[in-house]
Amino acid sequence: MCFGGKYCVFLFLLESILSDPGTTNRVVLLDTTTVLGELDWKTYPVNGWDAITEMDEQNRPIHTFQVCHVMEPNQNNWLRSGWIQRQAAQRVYVELRFTLRDCNSIPWVSGTCKETFNLFYLQTDEPLPAGTRFRTSDYAKVDTIAADESFTQTDLGDRVLRLNTEVREVGPVTHKGFYLAFQDVGACIALVSVKVFYKRCPSTLRNLAAFPDTVPHMDSSSLVEVRGACVENAEERDTPKLYCGADGDWLVPLGRCVCSIGHEEMDGYCRACKPGSFKAYAGNTKCSKCPPHSSSHDQAATICHCDKGFYRAIKDSSAMACTRPPSAPRNLASLINDTALFLQWMPPSDTGGRKDITYNILCQRCDGSIGDVTQCEPCEPDLRFIPRSLGLTGTSVAIIDYATHANYTFHVEAVNGVSGLGVAARSLANVTVNTHQAGPALVGVVRKDWATQNSIALSWSQVEQPPSDIVDYEVKYYEKEQEQLSYSSTRTKTPSVVVTGLRPSTVYVFHVRARTAAGYTAYSPNFVFATAAEDPDIADQGQVLVVVTASVGGFSLLVILTLFLLITGRCQGYIKARMKSEEKRRTRFHSGHVPFSGIKTYVDPDTYEDPTQAVEEFAKEIEPSYICIERVIGAGEFGEVCSGRLRVPGRMDIAVAIKTLKGGYMDQQRQDFLREASIMGQFNNPNIIRLEGVVTKSRPVMIVVEYMENGALDSFLRTRDGQFTVLQLVGMMRGISVGMTYLSEMGYVHRDLAARNILVDENLVCKVSDFGMSRILEDDSEAAYTATGGKIPIRWTAPEAIAYGKFSSASDVWSFGIVMWEVMSYGERPYWEMSNQDVILSIEEGYRLPAPMGCPVTLHQLMLHCWQKESSQRPRFNNVLSFLDKLIINPSSLLTLVKDVQSFPDSPEDMPDYPLFISIGDWLDSIKMSQYKNNFLAAGYTTLDSISTMSIDDIRRIGICLIGHQRRIISSIQSLRLQLHHIQQSGFQV
Numbered sequence: 001m002c003f004g005g006k007y008c009v010f011l012f013l014l015e016s017i018l019s020d021p022g023t024t025n026r027v028v029l030l031d032t033t034t035v036l037g038e039l040d041w042k043t044y045p046v047n048g049w050d051a052i053t054e055m056d057e058q059n060r061p062i063h064t065f066q067v068c069h070v071m072e073p074n075q076n077n078w079l080r081s082g083w084i085q086r087q088a089a090q091r092v093y094v095e096l097r098f099t100l101r102d103c104n105s106i107p108w109v110s111g112t113c114k115e116t117f118n119l120f121y122l123q124t125d126e127p128l129p130a131g132t133r134f135r136t137s138d139y140a141k142v143d144t145i146a147a148d149e150s151f152t153q154t155d156l157g158d159r160v161l162r163l164n165t166e167v168r169e170v171g172p173v174t175h176k177g178f179y180l181a182f183q184d185v186g187a188c189i190a191l192v193s194v195k196v197f198y199k200r201c202p203s204t205l206r207n208l209a210a211f212p213d214t215v216p217h218m219d220s221s222s223l224v225e226v227r228g229a230c231v232e233n234a235e236e237r238d239t240p241k242l243y244c245g246a247d248g249d250w251l252v253p254l255g256r257c258v259c260s261i262g263h264e265e266m267d268g269y270c271r272a273c274k275p276g277s278f279k280a281y282a283g284n285t286k287c288s289k290c291p292p293h294s295s296s297h298d299q300a301a302t303i304c305h306c307d308k309g310f311y312r313a314i315k316d317s318s319a320m321a322c323t324r325p326p327s328a329p330r331n332l333a334s335l336i337n338d339t340a341l342f343l344q345w346m347p348p349s350d351t352g353g354r355k356d357i358t359y360n361i362l363c364q365r366c367d368g369s370i371g372d373v374t375q376c377e378p379c380e381p382d383l384r385f386i387p388r389s390l391g392l393t394g395t396s397v398a399i400i401d402y403a404t405h406a407n408y409t410f411h412v413e414a415v416n417g418v419s420g421l422g423v424a425a426r427s428l429a430n431v432t433v434n435t436h437q438a439g440p441a442l443v444g445v446v447r448k449d450w451a452t453q454n455s456i457a458l459s460w461s462q463v464e465q466p467p468s469d470i471v472d473y474e475v476k477y478y479e480k481e482q483e484q485l486s487y488s489s490t491r492t493k494t495p496s497v498v499v500t501g502l503r504p505s506t507v508y509v510f511h512v513r514a515r516t517a518a519g520y521t522a523y524s525p526n527f528v529f530a531t532a533a534e535d536p537d538i539a540d541q542g543q544v545l546v547v548v549t550a551s552v553g554g555f556s557l558l559v560i561l562t563l564f565l566l567i568t569g570r571c572q573g574y575i576k577a578r579m580k581s582e583e584k585r586r587t588r589f590h591s592g593h594v595p596f597s598g599i600k601t602y603v604d605p606d607t608y609e610d611p612t613q614a615v616e617e618f619a620k621e622i623e624p625s626y627i628c629i630e631r632v633i634g635a636g637e638f639g640e641v642c643s644g645r646l647r648v649p650g651r652m653d654i655a656v657a658i659k660t661l662k663g664g665y666m667d668q669q670r671q672d673f674l675r676e677a678s679i680m681g682q683f684n685n686p687n688i689i690r691l692e693g694v695v696t697k698s699r700p701v702m703i704v705v706e707y708m709e710n711g712a713l714d715s716f717l718r719t720r721d722g723q724f725t726v727l728q729l730v731g732m733m734r735g736i737s738v739g740m741t742y743l744s745e746m747g748y749v750h751r752d753l754a755a756r757n758i759l760v761d762e763n764l765v766c767k768v769s770d771f772g773m774s775r776i777l778e779d780d781s782e783a784a785y786t787a788t789g790g791k792i793p794i795r796w797t798a799p800e801a802i803a804y805g806k807f808s809s810a811s812d813v814w815s816f817g818i819v820m821w822e823v824m825s826y827g828e829r830p831y832w833e834m835s836n837q838d839v840i841l842s843i844e845e846g847y848r849l850p851a852p853m854g855c856p857v858t859l860h861q862l863m864l865h866c867w868q869k870e871s872s873q874r875p876r877f878n879n880v881l882s883f884l885d886k887l888i889i890n891p892s893s894l895l896t897l898v899k900d901v902q903s904f905p906d907s908p909e910d911m912p913d914y915p916l917f918i919s920i921g922d923w924l925d926s927i928k929m930s931q932y933k934n935n936f937l938a939a940g941y942t943t944l945d946s947i948s949t950m951s952i953d954d955i956r957r958i959g960i961c962l963i964g965h966q967r968r969i970i971s972s973i974q975s976l977r978l979q980l981h982h983i984q985q986s987g988f989q990v
């Protein structure tokens, strides 16, 4: 059936709808435009709806259904689809495309013509059997369908038939299938296509997770939660989820997956990293290019492997370049002085690409040899390396406690984080150090000039041209039988010596070394000489003489006796003169064996009849033109102290301090002044101020010593209050104890050990100085006259020395304890402003200085140990030194601090009321802390009584923040308490 010329337009429209691309969130159950064969739809009555099947140019069928009985009344024409399977659908949609003629456009049809049709459906689980009677009452109505558009007028006056699209929801469908039915009641309809579909959320990839096709919930208001599965080579971070909406749209993405190691995201999938790149961690990052010195040859690399010879340390990240061990340290050099051996080197030229270079020192002792092959063995375990031997971050190390006369080979190994990971050789630089001292032997053959039972006179020659001036010679000797278990030594300025105090008939081994400005040279070879045998006849000779003289009568006796006396008397006169000074010296200088350390005995210059002789023996005369005075740095008892330079030709310039003797001096003053030089000249220790020499032959008389950049320790600490670590302070104490150990082993008692008499160099090395006044103490402003007439620095001096003048190394140890206290309190005055008399009484009563603020318990205990009343109970200096060494090696022992202010023996509560003689304001003025008056008053401290119990926390709490000020105030409070205690003890009522 056709509608005249308009039919072509109808077909054109029909064609256009065939190209409907459809949508992905729809599952089509039926589409009449795609059914290739017969549709086999039923019509009731058979002449109602008309089925027309045309072919398009691709020979595909176009199925349409038409009805147009507009002229006849009471139309009831049904068209029924085939059975449509529901599949997963819960809500079904029917899309109808049709044309419907406007009744107005058809003449003579008014009354019978309709412009709607009805849509019905029938659910069944099976297709209805063939021949089943069509019962309209079985069908449920979906809706009445009307046209939106019918005809439209074109510009040419043609009326164009418009295609309508109507969609209706059918259901809910619950059976396995259903039929659709179209009821025409007298309209002119062409049903061009029928599409039946349901909606679903189509399978999708979101955030690297795959979500399956999902049918929305029957209830359009609720969403279906769907959990996604990570795509291949991806892993879940948070559970990936999507929600499927009623319209088939995915909503609310949650969670995600990320690409696994070796894979990166590309187009929503995880692709393997290409060779030459890697990805070490799962995540949404891209694959990275292999870092330098590494590569990956396969796909999906999770790490790039290091090239040959390069490595990755365990802690190195995979993104870091591969590195290699460093090359050997450069320019390794050694330096040796009497007490320490120093190694220094430069960092390797090739660091291997790393910054974590450290150095290890490996030590071998290579003294022996078999044939030409040197025999080496590991070094002694007690060799000490400062700061340590392994894991050094700096490029130098000091070695102490090494054996003298030994050959050491030190290997300095540079290591970094990848050392030892490969087979590469160790990066070592080697140096061999021979501890035979600086320079070759200058002394050649040693001769015995004569020997007695107890002495041997030796002389020797030196090599033609010594490289530098010889300061003196050291003669070392020991009994051959004892094989060097201990030895004695003596010093001489001339190339000869009389070694006395020997045993008769004993073989001694001697060797001699010279001391030059550069240090000791090597020893001469060993020479073996014996003392004379004890001659039993000598004693008898006297008797024989008497017997003989008795027998020859009175005259002969007189002549013989006179002759004897003349000969022996002259001789004895000479010997006596010689022996007097010799013996005096011997009693100290050659007093028996000294320890293997080789430390000699101190010779008191006062034992010389002529003190200038002592100066000549122990101090080198300096040509005054070599001294260049630059500026005055202080004033001493005898004149100014200047700094300057010593320019000895052929030697390096050195900075020196020059003590001058002011003009118009008396002879005694000159002697006293030079006395210090003759004492200092006997010492050779890194922690004793070094004497460079003296000027005595011209004016002004000068003593030249090494220059110490930081001056006296007490003032130095005061200006650097609170600026050092406890370990640095302990290091200073250690230095002082090294110097004092040396002095005590030499038998020298300082008597004026105090921070003001310690000098500090630029490297914080502390050296003991001020030896001049060790006997008379005239120049020490702290020295006070005692009851016995001596002048003594009371606060630093042990009670037995104050009371009976009993000075000893043990009294020096007491002073050392006070120096420790000065160091820990940054130059605080011991016992603060107490009078000397009060100090003496307090000490007598058992009072001891409390620990300074921030002082480790161990150090205060050592101080208290040094302040034992009984001198024999005090530690010796070598004990002090090893104790401090232990603290330094184990710094955790310094962590426990003496908390706050130690309470005074009697608790403040027990103290009686005492009158207040000054106000808080006066007190603060007196300690130059006036600026804190308001802090005290505002916090309610109005009387001295109230502040005497204040702790360091209280001081902080009232707003005193500067550590130096806190310390000054707390020290003063301690002093105040002490005074109060004293008042209380003496029963003194003010």
Ligand code: ACK
Pocket: 633, 634, 635, 636, 641, 656, 657, 689, 705, 706, 707, 708, 709, 710, 711, 712, 713, 715, 716, 759
């Ligand atoms: O504290 P100072 O700067 O250190 O002030 C005194 C001053 O001279 C008077 O003794 C300083 N002084 C003494 N000997 C030396 C030295 N060897 N090097 C540097 N300064 C020195 C001392």
